Amino acid sequence: MGGTSGSGRTVAIVDAYDDPKAESDLAVYRKSYGLPPCTTANGCFRKVNQNGQTSPLPPGDYGWAEEISLDLDMVSAACPDCRILLVEANSAYTSDLMKAEDQAAATPGVTSISNSWGESETNAVPSDDVHFNHPGVAITVSSGDSGYGVSWPASSPYVTAVGGTSLSKASNSRGWSETAWSGSGSGCSAYQPKPAWQHDPDCSRRTVADVSAVSDPYTGVATYDTYNSCGQSSMCDILISLGLVHGADGWIQVGGTSVASPIVASVYALAGNAASTVYGSYPYSHTSALNDVVSGSNGSCGGSYLCTARPGYDGPTGLGTPNGVAAF
Template identity: 80%
Template sequence: MQRREIPSGSLVIHRPRARRQGRRIAAALTAMLTLTGTALAIGLAASAQAAALSSAPHASASTGRTDFGCAHPAQAGQARCFGVLKDHRTASGRMSPFTTGSPTTAGYMPSDLRSAYHLGGTSGSGRTVAIVDAMDDPNAESDLAAYRRAYGLPSCTTANGCFHKVNQRGQASPLPSGDYGWAEEISLDLDMVSATCPGCHILLVEAGSTDVADLMKAEDTAASTSGVVSVSNSWGGSEDNTITSFDSHFKHSGVAITASSGDSGYGVSWPASSPYVTAVGGTSLSKASNSRGWTETAWSGAGSGCSAYEAKPSWQHDSGCAKRTVADVSAVADPNTGVAVYDTYNNCGGGMLCDTELQLGLSQGADGWVEVGGTSVSSPIIASVYALAGNTSQVVNGSYPYSHTSALNDVTSGSNGSCGGTYLCTAKPGYDGPTGLGTPDGTGAF
């Protein structure tokens, strides 16, 4: 919502907007005082309150995690994104702001990620990482500029040829409708490419809807664009008997394609289960006093398990799944050890009131620096490591890491659900479902 400035002393008032803003302020104040236990005799229409809450991001009853609200849950034939906001409730149960206002306190920074995965001294200069998402983020380029400026990363703009945003047909216009949840996803993806591969160019392809058919058109556009060496997909949906008919859209020789394994714990989503992608699971990443300087465990929300429809690839040899097993590799995804992201696309106009409305679920979007996780973080990280490696001419599917396991950090603890304690949901030495073969230790496995 754009603000209208009223000249000082003017008697002209835009009454409909004033009434709307008054109702919005009243709703925010009511909710704040209710949370602190103070009774407030302001009548809010139940239907209006229900409408506001129904448009808010989805909160998990078991963990308090809040996803980006990208069509959750996804309906048949549609996809949802896999970004998760950090749980912002304090020990007393009160909410703290969704925005920190600081690039140094919102979560892991580019220097942290490059340290954790031993990516120092690598450069993907001249190579392009493509991001496929649904809907439009109108602030994508300006928010990307703010993120890169905050961390001293080189400029990446349309003007200097580093950044391009196109629709699913590869055209600069018309772009899809804006969506607050998908805008957060887009900001996350762009920022993770920037953090992992600061020298890479970035192509953002926006599908016109969350329908799989539109996303497949965007996928083909991304993979066929000159200079693209990897494509990240931070979205997915439940498997059904139609998924194998779409797999060919991920089969692009010489282009590494990654897909998030999901954020709902043990269980499989597609396209992570496609044999033509590198399925990326998730970890909890913490600083440590060991020789690496970091330690990782399986993130409880990472997806994993056995596909019900996709055939077993020849390069997978685990015995617990007769068909395709998820995941292949992993990277940080736990929102409680999350990454810093900058996003300003919202429907409350910015400022203190906007922050309050966002944290109470009365408005949508974000208003600056947020700490986020989800396997939406890990997928663009791995796509960017592929770009850093510069080896994708050899890639036709997700097999390459399986023959280069010595260049991965083996994750051996943590679980994402109940599967009888087997490797399918429990991290163990060697291959396991939640973390795959492990996380990058340099670029040698990619």
Template identity: 70%
Template sequence: MALAFTAPARAGSGPAPGAAAAAPAARSATPPILPFGCAAPGSGKIRCFGKGRLAPAATGDPNSSGLRPADLIAAYKLSGTDGAGRTVAIVDAFDDPKAEADLGAYRSAYGLPACTTANGCFKKVNQSGQASPLPSADYGWAEEESLDLDMVSAICPTCHILLVEASSADTTSLSAAEDAAAATSGVVAVSNSWGGSEDSTTTAADPHFNHAGVAITASSGDSGFGVSWPASSQYVTAVGGTSLKTASNARGWTETAWSGAGSGCSSNETKPSWQHDSGCANRTVADVSAVADPNTGVAVYDTANSCGGGSFCDLLLAFGLAQGADGWVQVGGTSASSPIIASVYALAGNTGSITSGSYPYAHTGSLFDVTSGSNGTCSPTYLCTAGAGYDGPTGLGTPNGTGGF
């Protein structure tokens, strides 16, 4: 669910695609975070929660716009893993008209293998699983889709990617897209970077997330303490968020709970048998987590925007008067952590035995426990404050290799 970004930049700035990666550049200012807008709050629709921090265009290049694939692989100890032959599906609303082109630019910049329609690696379909007609474009959701596609590429560069675009940001359309994604041959994991408030109708839609042999992940949200659906469904792995930074420890990285990550006790979803925390009688969110803080966010390439590109477009984006991006951006939100975890499931190659989000609970030794940070005030405190063992904002922790998945 949750998208946040930093630094819309002019396409073509920075090193040429494939150039050696350098350390992310320091930023000289801290501009305000602006909302993204994938469906206005209060519209009654499901939405991805976009937030962005704009920065000087000169910093917007593949090696200074956030965490790169090599960073994520190192932080989560995923070196030497391979998901070849497996497909990760992304479910979002509306069309990203530049999805394939922008995906190609991202992968080329980091020396990842091409993933195109022509070579069979990439496929984009509507909520019925058909190549056409595609839904109308929405530049807020297009930014979300670029983030999702790039995170699958970063974590599992040999995986195939299926992008399923729902006709609208509502439960009916997105549920149909979920079913189409899970029914597609080769799909082992489905990521959902969107959500909405729990109500009396959401439990009725839960079966759309119950697909044996397919690991389904859902973002926990990026508005701090509080529960969203479908993260609260017992059939998904609810993915919270962290701040991820380099450190001089044995791991080389440190993580704390991100203040924007969603968490809490569901109001209407029953507690699954594999959850045993005592402070919530119903389903608790989250299960696991990964990087989500936009201040320590990931590099993404996106050029789908409502202003046509160019310097004037950058200005409109900077003032929140246009949607989308114009090149390299640094993004965050649990929109990043959900596709990361879905891709780790694909790398693990174990989803044939998975029917829910229960697997990490039996393999906590293969997770990095996150023990500090908070996303709000609550009682009992573990629902909003990280600590040893299980907690709401980060769940059981973050990937330490693929053993937890």
């Protein structure tokens, strides 16, 4: 069992396209926060394509590069001594992302996999759930950033769906207060069967989310990303702010459940218990080790727990946010 160290464990990140500056930007982030280097040379960081090879890598994409930087930085923040595997799918098509998912799960040493992407549910998505059915590997998925409503693969019964909160300093015993973030995805799946460990009353199918972490952009996190289309311009920040070029040029504050998923994947790695967990069931039998979020809403559902935070389980924040690692 772990609890304070992820040494020897690997958190995998599955994203689409290539971030050519992933390793160099990660180095700046980690140095800025006094974290140990995580490089290809020291064996901490590895970047591969969806076939597990270091080349050829997919084409670069400015938007996905920002996502990749965020994911790598959040793993670093939550589990500084975890190894990181970045698996880059050839495209954002589901077929390529599924190949990347299977590659991540098949890589020796991978304890958990984070997915900060999603798509609308259809009657076809259950057939792709096989790619998340990897016993012994904890798989986390962002619940979405569009408020009340269900996306896939967060709705897969084989994953831990991670919702979002707004987190701010407070004068209480914890030192922080949390409410449901208005953008957090949640609700009752139209297609997915209900896992045996879920018992909420108003949804006969899979309910999203399971747990949560900070996601509100206004109480967001810092990340470092410099992959952009500025070229050699000395006015890159201005050009980006005007929407004339794409990408980022250094430190940015970001949010979304894309923050929350890699954080929770890293907590699974810290706990060191993924090999004995049954998909996303473990937190449901260890709720006392979570911070219950009891206020806030992400939409209109008649005041139901499916879109309104309340004591105990609710859709936007699930069972709550990590309080140490005992719930994972």
